[in-house]
Each structure stands twice: as structure tokens, then as C-alpha cells.
Amino acid sequence: MNKEDLIEFEEECCHETDVTKLLAEKSAWVRKETLRIHKTCREIRIASCLSDIEIFTVLYYGKILNIRPNDPLWGGRDRFIVSKAHGAVSLYPVLADFGFFDRRELERVCMENSIFGSIPDCRIPGFETINGSLGHGLGVACGIALALKRSGKNANILVLMGDGELNEGSVWEAIMFAAHHRLDNLLLIIDKNEKSMLDYCKNAIDLEPLDEKFKAFNWKTEIVDGHNVRELYYTLKKLKEDRDGQPKVLIANTVKGKGVPRLEADPLCHIKSLEPHEIDEIIGGLDNGCRS
Amino acid sequence: MAAEVKTMRDAMINKICQEMQKRENIFFLSADMGAPTLDEIRTKFKDRFVSVGIAEQNLINVSTGLALEGYIVYSYAIAPFLTMRAYEQIKNNVALMAQIKRDMNINLLGVGVGLSYDMSGPSHHAIEDMSIMRALPNLIIFSPSDWVLAEKFVDYSIKIKRPKYARLDGKPVPRIYDGGQKIDFQKGFCELVAGEKVCLVATGVMTQRALEVAGDCLKNGMKVGVLDIFLLKPLNYDSMYEALKKYECVITMEEGFINKGGVDGLVSDLLNTKQLDVKLINLGLKDRYVFEMGNRNYLHKLNYLDKESVIKVVKEVWR
Structure with a gap:
């Protein structure tokens, strides 16, 4: 976003309905941009990238994250780790829009000499770590949270994980660690799209009751509709400000492949790609939806 | 001449303790592994000593987070578990990350390499660690033969801001380096x-x-x-x-x-x-x-x- 947009945005944010409207509009735009990237880069996990879009837009356009796009490694920034990195391509348009890098990079994802792959790494401004292998993000975040506390920094560390990722044992080592060390500057968001690669999560390893599990591990727990920007916005805002000795988790109920009916209905959508002509049709449909 | 006998870890940890006294930017993490000399660190530096429990994977991940924030980190565990239970954490969060983040100072201290834990049997032997750790780019591998070298490593570990794996023997050993030899980390x-x-x-x-x-x-x-x-x-x-x-x-x-x-x-x-x-x-x-x-x-x-x-x-x- 350029400076004028930012001022405009701040004015808009004065009114609750305007915030919601802006976040919904941005989400629709990011969804289209992500599909456009998929048109040139077939390798991205498109269904995973579609379930976390509202989470990204609320974090950035909703100013939940305290960041400086012109100084990505500013010491006081809120850190954000996308542990489900295969679903992070939909963050590229957001970061480009905020000026972390040139917008033209979006046209070169997965191409030779581009640093933008189907899974991002910390060469890209705005990304803190290298993920891709699941189950690492939360433990690294615990170390960052501890460091921030010890060095007296007021910043937060946020992590986005998928629900399938909770199968990894290392995640539970980190969940226990965070609660024991009262890391209340740590906020975990679970993109609970209910599918891993092979099937619905409940058919592989049933995670329910997930909120009760976190509560039992002494985490502050909230559940929202992960595509409802209003709910996301207010709950994330509240959780981020909560500092009462508990790590915090937001379980965002989402739909894998959101916006593309063929993917939404397919238990194997994780590995499915869309044909270019299909993408054009979907983008056209989204445009019509925006106008109505 | 009877040479002074000590464990490598005690010599090293003593020196780390002295450095922690001087510097605020050192963390010591242990995966439920102790040492007589560690008690001083545990009591003196309660906010910079962290016991992660029996959790080697999380040991590496938490260490990574601390190192990304600029701390010098010592990550201490039994060698076979440190290197093999947490190998992929070491690959992704230490070796791989260090290729981009040029000043990550993580020091993996693996105790009981080779057949050190002779009586505990093959689950506790670490006879693969040199082969598998050598396979990782961006990782310095230190393999001392006596406690003098182990102690010397501490200065080197603070100066060189890169990931390192120190493979330490579990048994007390006599000193080899008595001052007559030149210890040159450039040569190795x-x-x-x-x-x-x-x-x-x-x-x-x-x-x-x-x-x-x-x-x-x-x-x-x-x-x-x-x-x-x-x-x-x-x-x-x-x-x-x-x-x-x-x-x-x-x-x-x-x-x-x-x-x-x-x-x-x-x-x-x-x-x-x-x-x-x-x-x-x-x-x-x-x-x-x-x-x-x-x-x-x-x-x-x-x-x-x-x-x-x-x-x-x-x-x-x-x-």
C-alpha cells in the first residue's frame, strides 16, 4: 500500500462496518491474485492457500501486526511465522501490496532466478524463517517469545499452523513449553481446514475436541469462523492484547479450497491443481460476486 | 607424568559459566541433561538457563528462536538423541537457515559420543554422528580429544557466529594439550x-x-x-x-x-x-x-x- 492508501485506510477504520468492508474486499482481491499466481505456477498448493486468506488480510490490513514494510527486520516488529508454509503463497500479494517487495515479483513466482517459490523462505522480505517441513514453527516461535521477554521487548510472535500439522509430535513439545514458560506474547492461529493431504483429518488422526486439548494444556483458547473477517478482526485484536500469563490460540474454522467449489468438495484437494481456463472462470465469478 | 583428568563437558561448562557472568547475551538450554558444573549455571542464571525437558526436537527449535533474536545459545543433550532425534530440526532450522541468516550462533553440545555410554548399550551409542553431521552444510563440527580443547572451544564459539556441533566424550580424559602445542582453529x-x-x-x-x-x-x-x-x-x-x-x-x-x-x-x-x-x-x-x-x-x-x-x-x- 502506498502512503495515500494508508491514510485512506486509517480513515476508513474509524467505522466498524468500513473495516469489515475493506477486509472483505481485500480478501477477494488476494483470492484472485493467488489464483493468478497459480495460473503460472502449477506447483503451488492452491487449496491450502485459499483457506488462510482472510487470516492474512485481517493480520495485515486489520493492523493486528505491528510492522514497518520499509524496515522488515525492525527490532520492535511483531514477528509472524507461517508454519504451514505450503499455504503462504496467498501472503505474497498482501506483502507486495504493503511494499515489502516489488509487485512485479508476483508474476515470476516459481520462475528461474525468482526467490519466490511455492514455499517461501526468509530471503523474501516479510518472512522470518524457513518452513515447509511441518511442525517446526511453533517451537521456533517459543524461542523467539522467550528472547523477546528476556530482552524486554514488548513485541508479539504470531504463528499460523494447519490442523493437520498438529499430528507432528514436536508441536506438542512446543505447546507444553509455551504454557510452562507463560509465553503470553505468543499467539497461535490454527487454520482448521479439516483436511491433510490424504483425507479429512478426522479420518486419519481425530483432533477433536481440539479446543479442550489446548485448554487442558493451559492455553487461552478462542474459536472463530476463519472466513468471517469481522470475527477474526475482533478476536485477534483482543487476543493479541491479552497478557495474563497464558499462551493464546485462535482456532479458525476454515474451508480448504475456499471459493472454488470443486476443491471445497474434494477430500483430496490438497494435491489438486486448477486448469488455466478454470482459473479464468473462477476469477470472473469472483469479480461478479464483488460487484453484486 | 600423571596428567590431570577431567570430563570435557565439565571443563567446557565451567568456562561457559564464566562467560555468562560477563555477558548477558548467552542462553544455556538442556534437554534434561545435567553435569556437576551445570548446577552453578542453573542457580546463578535462572532466567538464561532453560530446561526444555526430555524434548530434543524442541531443544533445537527453541534454540533457533533465541539465536534468531541475537542470543548466543548452547544446546546441551545426550549426543545420539541430540543428533538423531532432532536431525531434521538441525537440518531445517540450523544448517539451512544459517545459509541465509549469517550470524546464527547456536552451539550444539552432544555428550557421550562413540561408545562413551558403554554399559547402556547401542541405543545410547553415537557412532553415526560424524557421518551424518558432516553431511550438513553451514555447520562447524568440533571433536576434541581432551578437556583443554573443550575449554578452548568456548572462546571460539563466542567469536565465530555460526552454528556448531561439539561432540564431547562422556568419560573423564587426561589432558593432551599442555601448552606445548599450538591450538589453531584455522587449521583444525x-x-x-x-x-x-x-x-x-x-x-x-x-x-x-x-x-x-x-x-x-x-x-x-x-x-x-x-x-x-x-x-x-x-x-x-x-x-x-x-x-x-x-x-x-x-x-x-x-x-x-x-x-x-x-x-x-x-x-x-x-x-x-x-x-x-x-x-x-x-x-x-x-x-x-x-x-x-x-x-x-x-x-x-x-x-x-x-x-x-x-x-x-x-x-x-x-x-
């Missing part, structure tokens, strides 16, 4: 005994064995050289070539698997790269685990790493 090795014809190239506790062998051989008129590799990576090939070129035969000695890229593979690559026409014999553990019970010397005897077995090999090539 030290020719402890200059010999003729045959040179024993060893690392870790096997250097102690190599010195015993060389001592006995000298009494029998064979002046065998001993070269101690204490930095498996990076190792200065040029200097090592200069040290080895005067010999006719090199015998590598390691308390690890041979033929899997450990010290034998390292020396073989050096000879090959430098086109050095030297006979090479590799002593170490064959392709099987060690279930046999008994103390370390007994296990060495079974695997032909005891003093007599090595002397026999030397005698065969000396003619």
Missing part, C-alpha cells in the same frame, strides 16, 4: 607427534589411544606420528596435506562407523583431492551395532580398536 588439527613412515590420524577419544600406540611403538623403534583432528569441519586441506605428505601410510582411527563418511571418508577425500599417493588403512566400527556388554576397553578389543590390535596393524605396515 594438530600433529601431536611427528613421526616417520606411519601416521595415526584420529579424533576424539581415539587420539588418546593413538598416543598410547605411538608411545609403545617408539619403545620398539618405530617412530609413528600422531595427528589429532579436532575440527572435522571446516578442515584446512592444504595444511593437512603438508603434514601428511611425508608419510608412507596413514591409519585413521575413530570410534564410529567406517565406510560411511566419518574420519576415514574425510582423510580419503583429502588424499584423493591432493593426489597424495599414501597407503590408507581405516580403523573403526564395522557395519553392525555393538550389543556386547563390558567396559569401553573391552568393546574396543572386540572391535580391534584396543592398543594391541592397533600396534599389530602398525607392525604389519612398518616393514
Whole structure:
């Protein structure tokens, strides 16, 4: 976003309905941009990238994250780790829009000499770590949270994980660690799209009751509709400000492949790609939806 | 002369404790592993000592987070569990990340390498660690043969802001470095005994064995050289070539698997790269685990790493 947009945005944010409207509009735009990237880069996990879009837009356009796009490694920034990195391509348009890098990079994802792959790494401004292998993000975040506390920094560390990722044992080592060390500057968001690669999560390893599990591990727990920007916005805002000795988790109920009916209905959508002509049709449909 | 005997970890941890006193930017993390000297750190620096519990994967991940925020981190655990339970964490969050983040100072301290935990059996042996850790780019591998080197490592670890793996023996060892030798981390090795014809190239506790062998051989008129590799990576090939070129035969000695890229593979690559026409014999553990019970010397005897077995090999090539 350029400076004028930012001022405009701040004015808009004065009114609750305007915030919601802006976040919904941005989400629709990011969804289209992500599909456009998929048109040139077939390798991205498109269904995973579609379930976390509202989470990204609320974090950035909703100013939940305290960041400086012109100084990505500013010491006081809120850190954000996308542990489900295969679903992070939909963050590229957001970061480009905020000026972390040139917008033209979006046209070169997965191409030779581009640093933008189907899974991002910390060469890209705005990304803190290298993920891709699941189950690492939360433990690294615990170390960052501890460091921030010890060095007296007021910043937060946020992590986005998928629900399938909770199968990894290392995640539970980190969940226990965070609660024991009262890391209340740590906020975990679970993109609970209910599918891993092979099937619905409940058919592989049933995670329910997930909120009760976190509560039992002494985490502050909230559940929202992960595509409802209003709910996301207010709950994330509240959780981020909560500092009462508990790590915090937001379980965002989402739909894998959101916006593309063929993917939404397919238990194997994780590995499915869309044909270019299909993408054009979907983008056209989204445009019509925006106008109505 | 009776040499002072100490464990590598106690010497190292004592020095780390002194540094923690001087510097605010050091964290010490342990995966439920103790040491007599660790108690001082635990009580003195409650906010910078963290016990992560029996959780090696999280040990590496939490260490990564701290290092990303600029702290110097020591991550302490039993060697086989540190290197193998958490191998993928080390690959992704340490070795891989360090290629982009150039000043990550994580120091993995693995205690009980080789057959240190002789009586605990093969689950506790670490005879793969040199092979698998050498496979990772961006990782410095330190393999001391005595506690003096282990102590010296601390200064080096603070100065060099890169990930490191220090493989420490679990048993007390006599000092080898008594001030007479130059400890040069640029070179990564030290020719402890200059010999003729045959040179024993060893690392870790096997250097102690190599010195015993060389001592006995000298009494029998064979002046065998001993070269101690204490930095498996990076190792200065040029200097090592200069040290080895005067010999006719090199015998590598390691308390690890041979033929899997450990010290034998390292020396073989050096000879090959430098086109050095030297006979090479590799002593170490064959392709099987060690279930046999008994103390370390007994296990060495079974695997032909005891003093007599090595002397026999030397005698065969000396003619």
C-alpha cells in the first residue's frame, strides 16, 4: 500500500462496518491474485492457500501486526511465522501490496532466478524463517517469545499452523513449553481446514475436541469462523492484547479450497491443481460476486 | 607424568559459566541433561538457563528462536538423541537457515559420543554422528580429544557466529594439550607427534589411544606420528596435506562407523583431492551395532580398536 492508501485506510477504520468492508474486499482481491499466481505456477498448493486468506488480510490490513514494510527486520516488529508454509503463497500479494517487495515479483513466482517459490523462505522480505517441513514453527516461535521477554521487548510472535500439522509430535513439545514458560506474547492461529493431504483429518488422526486439548494444556483458547473477517478482526485484536500469563490460540474454522467449489468438495484437494481456463472462470465469478 | 583428568563437558561448562557472568547475551538450554558444573549455571542464571525437558526436537527449535533474536545459545543433550532425534530440526532450522541468516550462533553440545555410554548399550551409542553431521552444510563440527580443547572451544564459539556441533566424550580424559602445542582453529588439527613412515590420524577419544600406540611403538623403534583432528569441519586441506605428505601410510582411527563418511571418508577425500599417493588403512566400527556388554576397553578389543590390535596393524605396515 502506498502512503495515500494508508491514510485512506486509517480513515476508513474509524467505522466498524468500513473495516469489515475493506477486509472483505481485500480478501477477494488476494483470492484472485493467488489464483493468478497459480495460473503460472502449477506447483503451488492452491487449496491450502485459499483457506488462510482472510487470516492474512485481517493480520495485515486489520493492523493486528505491528510492522514497518520499509524496515522488515525492525527490532520492535511483531514477528509472524507461517508454519504451514505450503499455504503462504496467498501472503505474497498482501506483502507486495504493503511494499515489502516489488509487485512485479508476483508474476515470476516459481520462475528461474525468482526467490519466490511455492514455499517461501526468509530471503523474501516479510518472512522470518524457513518452513515447509511441518511442525517446526511453533517451537521456533517459543524461542523467539522467550528472547523477546528476556530482552524486554514488548513485541508479539504470531504463528499460523494447519490442523493437520498438529499430528507432528514436536508441536506438542512446543505447546507444553509455551504454557510452562507463560509465553503470553505468543499467539497461535490454527487454520482448521479439516483436511491433510490424504483425507479429512478426522479420518486419519481425530483432533477433536481440539479446543479442550489446548485448554487442558493451559492455553487461552478462542474459536472463530476463519472466513468471517469481522470475527477474526475482533478476536485477534483482543487476543493479541491479552497478557495474563497464558499462551493464546485462535482456532479458525476454515474451508480448504475456499471459493472454488470443486476443491471445497474434494477430500483430496490438497494435491489438486486448477486448469488455466478454470482459473479464468473462477476469477470472473469472483469479480461478479464483488460487484453484486 | 600423571596428567590431570577431567570430563570435557565439565571443563567446557565451567568456562561457559564464566562467560555468562560477563555477558548477558548467552542462553544455556538442556534437554534434561545435567553435569556437576551445570548446577552453578542453573542457580546463578535462572532466567538464561532453560530446561526444555526430555524434548530434543524442541531443544533445537527453541534454540533457533533465541539465536534468531541475537542470543548466543548452547544446546546441551545426550549426543545420539541430540543428533538423531532432532536431525531434521538441525537440518531445517540450523544448517539451512544459517545459509541465509549469517550470524546464527547456536552451539550444539552432544555428550557421550562413540561408545562413551558403554554399559547402556547401542541405543545410547553415537557412532553415526560424524557421518551424518558432516553431511550438513553451514555447520562447524568440533571433536576434541581432551578437556583443554573443550575449554578452548568456548572462546571460539563466542567469536565465530555460526552454528556448531561439539561432540564431547562422556568419560573423564587426561589432558593432551599442555601448552606445548599450538591450538589453531584455522587449521583444525594438530600433529601431536611427528613421526616417520606411519601416521595415526584420529579424533576424539581415539587420539588418546593413538598416543598410547605411538608411545609403545617408539619403545620398539618405530617412530609413528600422531595427528589429532579436532575440527572435522571446516578442515584446512592444504595444511593437512603438508603434514601428511611425508608419510608412507596413514591409519585413521575413530570410534564410529567406517565406510560411511566419518574420519576415514574425510582423510580419503583429502588424499584423493591432493593426489597424495599414501597407503590408507581405516580403523573403526564395522557395519553392525555393538550389543556386547563390558567396559569401553573391552568393546574396543572386540572391535580391534584396543592398543594391541592397533600396534599389530602398525607392525604389519612398518616393514
